[in-house]
Amino acid sequence: MKSIKVHLGGERSYPIIVGRGTICSLNRHLRVSVAGDLACIVANAKVRRLWGRTLSNGLKKAGCRFYFHTIPDSELGKSWPNAEKIVNGLSGWAGKGRIFVIALGGGVTGDVAGFAASVFKRGVPLIQIPTTLLAQVDSAIGGKNGVDLKTGKNLAGTFYQPKLVLSDTDFLSTLDRRQINSGMAEVIKYGFISDSSLLNFLEVGREKIVKRSPKAMEFIVSRCSSIKARYVERDEFDTGEIRMALNFGHTFGHALEAAAGFRRYSHGEAVGWGMLCALRLSERLGILKDKNALTRLERLLRAYGLPLKARGIDAGRLLSAFGRDKKFVGGMNRVVLLEKPGRVKITRDVRLSFIKEVLKKNS
Numbered sequence: 001m002k003s004i005k006v007h008l009g010g011e012r013s014y015p016i017i018v019g020r021g022t023i024c025s026l027n028r029h030l031r032v033s034v035a036g037d038l039a040c041i042v043a044n045a046k047v048r049r050l051w052g053r054t055l056s057n058g059l060k061k062a063g064c065r066f067y068f069h070t071i072p073d074s075e076l077g078k079s080w081p082n083a084e085k086i087v088n089g090l091s092g093w094a095g096k097g098r099i100f101v102i103a104l105g106g107g108v109t110g111d112v113a114g115f116a117a118s119v120f121k122r123g124v125p126l127i128q129i130p131t132t133l134l135a136q137v138d139s140a141i142g143g144k145n146g147v148d149l150k151t152g153k154n155l156a157g158t159f160y161q162p163k164l165v166l167s168d169t170d171f172l173s174t175l176d177r178r179q180i181n182s183g184m185a186e187v188i189k190y191g192f193i194s195d196s197s198l199l200n201f202l203e204v205g206r207e208k209i210v211k212r213s214p215k216a217m218e219f220i221v222s223r224c225s226s227i228k229a230r231y232v233e234r235d236e237f238d239t240g241e242i243r244m245a246l247n248f249g250h251t252f253g254h255a256l257e258a259a260a261g262f263r264r265y266s267h268g269e270a271v272g273w274g275m276l277c278a279l280r281l282s283e284r285l286g287i288l289k290d291k292n293a294l295t296r297l298e299r300l301l302r303a304y305g306l307p308l309k310a311r312g313i314d315a316g317r318l319l320s321a322f323g324r325d326k327k328f329v330g331g332m333n334r335v336v337l338l339e340k341p342g343r344v345k346i347t348r349d350v351r352l353s354f355i356k357e358v359l360k361k362n363s
Helices: 022-033 045-061 080-093 107-122 133-139 169-174 177-193 196-204 206-210 214-234 243-247 250-259 267-284 293-303 315-322 352-361
Strands: 002-006 014-019 038-044 065-071 099-105 126-130 144-149 152-159 164-168 334-340 343-348
Touching: 002 214, 014 022, 014 214, 022 045, 022 126, 022 164, 022 169, 038 045, 038 080, 038 107, 045 065, 045 099, 065 080, 065 107, 080 099, 080 107, 080 144, 099 107, 107 126, 107 133, 107 144, 107 152, 126 133, 133 169, 133 177, 133 214, 152 250, 164 169, 164 214, 169 214, 177 196, 177 214, 177 243, 177 267, 177 293, 196 206, 196 214, 196 293, 206 214, 214 243, 243 250, 243 334, 243 343, 250 267, 250 315, 250 334, 267 293, 267 334, 267 352, 315 352
Parallel strands: 014 164, 038 065, 038 099, 099 126, 126 164
Antiparallel strands: 002 014, 144 152, 334 343
């Protein structure tokens, strides 16, 4: 079991606990991290069935009352109406205890539960218990919460840090292959933007990762958590360009998700494809210095079952969705590109003809 601290100063700092069976230590961590005795557990039906009893037992040991709020199991669950239902539920329990929110699930659950926790009474304590690889290595850390609007992904959101992130790698044994592959896209992202040794491990350790070796999965989750923590510490509210590096592949990826109606591609699949678009654009603009990076990314995407093409999605629809991304400022696009592994470059106002060229090549 490893503990990684996100140092934000004062009460906003929090631990990320990574390892097998960490949910069994919930009782101990609750006493330290959360001033509350009434928990709203946000989860989808499948996750509740798998892990609800284990979590309930931990809360009972801690002397907490609790109730479950079930949300839909898909990106469609991350909507304004679903967030409103959670907030209304919290309101119904107001005055009956010191309430806090637990997000038990993947990125969708973490985002919508975090958003609801941040706006109810201007903020109640939040615990992230991510159950997917993608959430454990990325979305549960850093305090970004949000819901999708009809016009785009994550267009309504807040910054609101959890009190605790509990990443139990035993959860990963229940995931299907597609969910693991989706999480691996974010792991690959961390390798390209920050850690060449992680990239090397993804190449030579593929068999261990595919077999979900406990040591391999704990290494991946803890390493990515540490990288994310350092970015968040340096740019908590994403006001500069430091934390924006974490969006490598995301501007293109979000466009793919939106163009496909948030149904056909998972977030990780879209991010993997988006990184490929970003590297091709980096090459097109003469920014990419490492000539092996593109081939290396393609090889890793294939190795972990991630798409290299946006099949059946028209480039025009992709370009339209690209233009609605929230990272556009004053009508000017901002894209995270790559010079070489470990060195990103934020590029503004890229000509749309270049972006359309890249989208066509990858669709």
